[in-house]
Amino acid sequence: MREFRLSRRTLIVGATTVPAFGILTRRGQAAEFTYKLATGQDPTHPVNIRAQEAIDRIREATSGRLEIKLFPANQLGSDTDLLAQVRNGSVEFFNLATSILSTFVPAASLPNTGFAFKDYDAVWSAMDGGLGEFVRSEIAKTPITTISRVWDNGFRQITSSTREIRKPEDLKGFKIRVPPAPMLTSLFKSLDAGAAPINFNELYSSLQTKVVEGQENPLPIIATTRLYEVQKTCSMTGHVWDGYWILGNKRAWQRLPEDLRTIASREFDRSAGDQRADVAKLSVSLRQTLAEKGIGFIDVDRTLFRDALAKTSYYKDWKAKFGEAGWSHLESVSGKLV
Secondary structure: OOOOOOOOOEEEEOOEEEEOOHHHHOOOOOOOEEEEEEOOOOOOOHHHHHHHHHHHHHHHHOOOOEEEEEEOOOOOOOHHHHHHHHHHOOOOEEEEEHHHHOOOOHHHHHHHOOOOOOOHHHHHHHHOOHHHHHHHHHHOOOOEEEOOOOEEEEEOEEEEOOOOOOOHHHHOOOEEEEOOOHHHHHHHHHOOOEEEEOOHHHHHHHHHOOOOOEEEEOHHHHHHOOHHHOOOEEEEOOOOEEEEEEEEEHHHHHHOOHHHHHHHHHHHHHHHHHHHHHHHHHHHHHHHHHHHOOOEEEEOOHHHHHHHHHOOOHHHHHHHHHOHHHHHHHHHHHOOOO
16 A cells, blocks of 8 residues: 655655656657546545556556556646547546536436445445446447546545534535536535535635635545645535546547557556555545644534435435436435435
8 A cells, every 4th residue: 555645746655755747757668559648636646646557557568559648637627628628539538526527427426426325335336336337338328438447536525714514504505615516516505505616726726715615525635735724624524425437538449459448447447446445545544634734623423414415305306317227226325315
């Protein structure tokens, strides 16, 4: 397991210090195929560490025939910009949160249903099983495709610079940034919060300038983007689990010979497992790290929030939008929601 540090300059890997800019400057021999992989995360995030490892293994296993260059931290555009670029093929690969992918493939947000998963055992049972296969089949109906099993974005928690969020009533009128994702916007509006969809690359400035009071993200994102500088408390609501799909432009993916596709999927699958383990470990260790940075943690009763949500039309509305087939895959793991 790699040890994680909150430095933008270096990654601490065992006993070796590797410059973060090395992610961007490695070069291979002349390649038969040269593709781009764009991400929205900071270079020190496990997504980029493990993606680069996959890229290095792919280069080696293909004898340099497939060269993938990594562009982290929204270098090539915002998440919504990059989704368009992958759809039209100007960027070949992109990792995108399931919640934001849902703006293009509605079924992608099925696993983002509020309070659907109680723990990681439930998540991976669903996403490596029937629910994950259903979502992948829906994505495959579009110009993009998934090239590996899902990666982990983690359980999302609520942070605030003003009021403390301890119970559902505390969300009433609370100005909270959410991704431009209908499921998350719907969840917080159902709980009477003032949900404001804002792109990720504008998140820090929106908090800094008080456009919004708070936001919700997994702890690794809160850490790597230094949100502790502009937030005071973190309520451990775990209201939504979110994942990342490694997406490929379908035409670009099909251009690769079958043996290269097999190798690429195998190595991204391997890194998915490593990255999942990273995030699970960080979700524990980062609580102490963030507390040392000044964030006050609040443990909440999640059942109060789920019960409050169940009293609204939230679950019924989303079941109607997703349809019986998708919803049945979700409830096979989450239990009855409607």
